[in-house]
Amino acid sequence: MIRNEPSISRADMIRCALCDRPPCDEACNEVKPAALLRSIWFRNEQTAAQRLPETNPCLTCPAPCERACVRAGEVPVRDLINRLYYQVKPDCETKLPENEERLRCDLCGVPLENPFILASSVVASTYDMCARAFEAGWAGISFKTVCTLDIHEASPRFSAITGSDGSIIGFKNIEQLSDHSVAENMEIFRRLKKNYPTKVILASIMGQNEAEWKELARLCEENGADAVELNFSCPNMAEGGLGSDIGQVPELVERFTAAARRSCHIPLLVKLTPNVASMSEAAEAAMRGGADGLAAINTIKSIVGVNPHTYISAPAVHGQSAVGGYSGNAVKPIALRFIAELGKNPKLKGMHLSAIGGIETWQDALEFILLGGRSLQVATAVMQYGYRIIDDLKDGLNLYLTEKGFSGVREATGLGLDVLNENTQTLERDTVIFPQFVMERCIGCGRCGIACRDGGHQAIGMNEERRPVLNGKRCVGCHLCLLVCPQRAIIPGNKRITRH
Known part of the structure; x- marks a missing residue:
């Protein structure tokens, strides 16, 4: 099924x-x-x-x-x-696959055992952490951004918006780049490649000028990296022409990409910032500079949790705070929008898209694949649940590909793009699909009626048995009731009418 x-x-x-x-x-x-x-x-x-x-x-x-x-x-x-x-x-009509062959794909031609990579962050910042991730089943890592800067982190540096169960919905960080020296990071790359030769090392780097972009790219290649990711998007390193300051200026994207390209012969990806209205201009600049692929999105500039007594937003650091990067499942709709923009851009045809932004489940991952993602990067979910989530990511996606009869990830890539419209004006507007109440699930809470009465079209009432009753003359098929029902007792119905 x-x-x-x-x-x-x-x-x-x-x-x-x-x-x-x-x-x-x-x-x-x-x-x-x-x-x-x-x-x-x-x-x-x-x-x-x-x-x-x-x-x-x-x-x-x-x-x-x-x-x-x-x-x-x-x-x-x-x-x-x-x-x-x-x-x-x-x-369960489809038996579990006997192997993971369907998950095999590539990163700009570099073979991947599966599409799942740790995103550049604290989850991929030491040899031991990366080794444990590889042992758990992750196909690759985008190592925490290598730089020549003297990094000293703030404490605390994380905050979050949580759901009713305490799990993280949205996550804010003011984390910076790798606090290891360049030499220490190169030693980590050499050890990882020696001990895990089939795993992929995507080396994230950030330079302060053309010379540094060139030198860091060269060093990463010489020390075992399979590909290089240019971090033009970190919101926490924006001062002095770094991070997202670069990603917002296409001319700088092209210039520094070209600099890295001149000294680097392995695949080159550019990590783009979402702190723009459109990502295409910077993406096209990256392609002109010689990039083989694009990674998106990085975290979104954000403010979280202003304390009503101290007036300081979280995380508070000695009476001060700062705008930071927002991630987690809450940013997935924004990330999907940007991946779709890149996937639909004909000028970027052939560019590898490494999709990032709120992936927790295999279905989250699949959504990015359907909109053009060829590899998938995960960070915040690992910070919350650990490397062990790779089991369900792989198993769920593998079973789905088997169910659909796909031979691999590539067959599913981009299938959602052709039916995605740029705006809502092109959508069909003559049909109304009524909701259907599943009475055996209904507990009579009346949430659907409240939502429809105060946020909809006053089409749902409650009878004497505390069960919902639909007024078809008022219902416009907005499906707000489906979304608010705590029992999942409302589904799209088969009954529909056509306006004349």
């Missing part, structure tokens, strides 16, 4: 802490529930269901896993596994 609406969702396991060394695993002798729960969290429930034992041990089990949980009694582990058995598994 091609997946759309999951049978189980994060809301069903909202209290699960996704523990390290999970007590539920230690308490269970039959099923290791932690990986199953994690797969549900990352929308990979069909893979989880197919990896269950043939016979369900949870039917007669007293659920010691639930008592051992760090939130004892708050996570319905047994019920979730039963639902995998009886709700999800019967709908």
Whole structure:
């Protein structure tokens, strides 16, 4: 079955802490529930269901896993596994792939085992961290940006906007570049390439002038990097003509790309800033300068959490704060918009697009692929959940490609571009699709009625049994009710009318 609406969702396991060394695993002798729960969290429930034992041990089990949980009694582990058995598994029409051949792709011609790369950030900043990521299954790393600057970080330097379960929705950082010397970073590259020759090292660099861009690119190539990424987009290094100050000026993008190109013979990617109205002009400048590919997006300039008593935004550093870079799942719609812009630009045809911005699940990754991404970079989700998320990223995408009959990632790349319009004026406006209420899921909360009454077209009322009733004469098919329903008890209906 091609997946759309999951049978189980994060809301069903909202209290699960996704523990390290999970007590539920230690308490269970039959099923290791932690990986199953994690797969549900990352929308990979069909893979989880197919990896269950043939016979369900949870039917007669007293659920010691639930008592051992760090939130004892708050996570319905047994019920979730039963639902995998009886709700999800019967709908699994495609068997799990026997290998990961479909995930093989490339970065500007450099072979990748799968499209997943750690984005340039703290998650790829030491030898040990990169080695552990490679061991976990990541195909490559974009190493934390190498520079000649003397870096001293602020403390604290992170803040976040969180959801009702405490998970990060949007993440702000005022992190700067690698605090290792150039020589130390080159030694890390040599060790990584020696010990992990099939993994890809994308060396992110930032120079202060043409000479530095050339020298850093040359050194990275000589010390084992497979490709170089020019960081023209860091919002936290904007003073003195660095970071996003460069990415906002196409002439500088072309000039410094050309400088790096003159001393570097391996693939060259330019990492573009989203702090612009349009990315195409800088992207075209990068291509003229000799870039083989583009990476987008970097973090977005932001202010988060102004304290009502101190008046300082987060993170507060000794009574001061600063504009920083915003990332996480919250920026994905903006990142998708920019990737689509680059993917639809005919002048950029043939340029490799390495997509970044809010990827947490395999479905997030797929959306970027469908809009033109050929490789995928992840940072904030790893900071929150760890390198282990690669399992569900790979498994979910691999199963999807198998379900669709695709031989590889390349076949899915860009399939969403042709049906994407530049503006809403071109959309068909004569058909109204009514919502459909799934009464067995409805709990009678009335949220749909409130939303429709105060934010819509007053088309939903509640009957005496506290169940929603639709007034078809008022409904315009906006589907606000679908979005606010906490039970997912409203779906797009089959009933539709055509305006005359």
